[in-house]
């Protein structure tokens with residue numbers, strides 16, 4: 513291992529209180545000054561006012577880079593020219609500490625709102641970044657070729673590139689608020705987080721004064737089609753999908769589920785929703801919120817084990833056994849728990865989703881339960897459902913997913929059958 517000049521000679525315990533110079537955090541306070549900055553630095557430990565550190569799961573790679581001598585542990589980010597391309601907020605929801613408990617609403621603006629604190633030596637890092645991009649998808653190009661989408665030269669170019677504003681959001685958990693969402697005590701949440709991560713963060717149980725946790729998990733990415741400020745205007749029609757990561761389908765086109773076709777259908781709906789009416793659009797705004805929750809947040813290993821169990825069971829892969837096989841392997845049907853998902857919508861100022869491109873009752877219930885109105889629910893068109901994904905779709909519709917058609921009965925669930933393994 514390379515010698516890093518700044519390598520500590522002994523392990524510094526984080527489990528004592530101390531932190532002279534750590535700014536207090538008043539979650540949900542009206543202004544960034546009153547709320548206080550989130551300081552997750554690993555350099556000046558006295559300044560830290562959170563448990564954990566930045567970059568979610570990538571904090572482990574950062575540690576590896578330090579261990580390998582490739583990164584100086586005292587490196588401070590040069591934030592020159594990194595400011596958001598679009599201003600998001602502040603919105604009234606930002607002043608309600610209960611609306612957002614899993615992200616820092618000021619996370620994109622730290623270089624600006626905590627300029628003085630940064631100049632005074634605090635290592636305050638953005639937990640949100642906002643940029644612009646062109647997205648080019650084969651399904652969108654096909655929609656242009658088949659005449660379903662009409663290029664307008666601004667939001668959608670003639671060669672099928674869509675203009676987007678996108679934001680990456682790292683998780684920042686306010687533990688009392690997270691506990692409340694899950695209906696458990698903060699003490700229990702802290703203890704279970706500590707125990708189930710193999711004791712990774714002792715401060716969860718030793719530092720009850722630290723109420724904010726930067727968990728080592730994936731975050732969220734949002735793609736906005738149209739003007740981001742329109743998201744906060746209920747008079748402007750909003751088409752939106754909240755999508756949970758599925759590497760197999762989203763990236764590699766696996767046909768066992770509907771993730772990619774539903775996502776690309778939603779992107780097409782978002783583009784059309786945001787395009788001007790003269791281009792055949794709906795004159796509104798579109799939003800995709802993408803959460804890193806691979807395989808219902810069970811992870812890909814579990815997901816593939818479940819696939820095998822489904823395909824090899826007696827009678828083959830049938831819709832009536834879809835959830836049972838997941839539960840056998842994982843112990844639960846789903847670990848995504850949509851309780852924290854609406855936070856990102858409140859960050860964007862959303863008060864009404866006119867067209868929700870999702871059939872999930874769990875997502876719908878979480879969104880409406882958080883005080884956001886939902887108009888129409890847009891299902892995935894039948895012709896976009898791959899044959900092998902019919903098992904998933906029928907099982908989910910029988911379990912409460914929204915469908916404008918008939919809910920499959922027990923007999924149909926037995927008959928809906930996927931391919932074997934070979």
Ligand SMILES: [Zn+2]
Nearest residue numbers: 758761769771
């Ligand atoms: Zn999938």
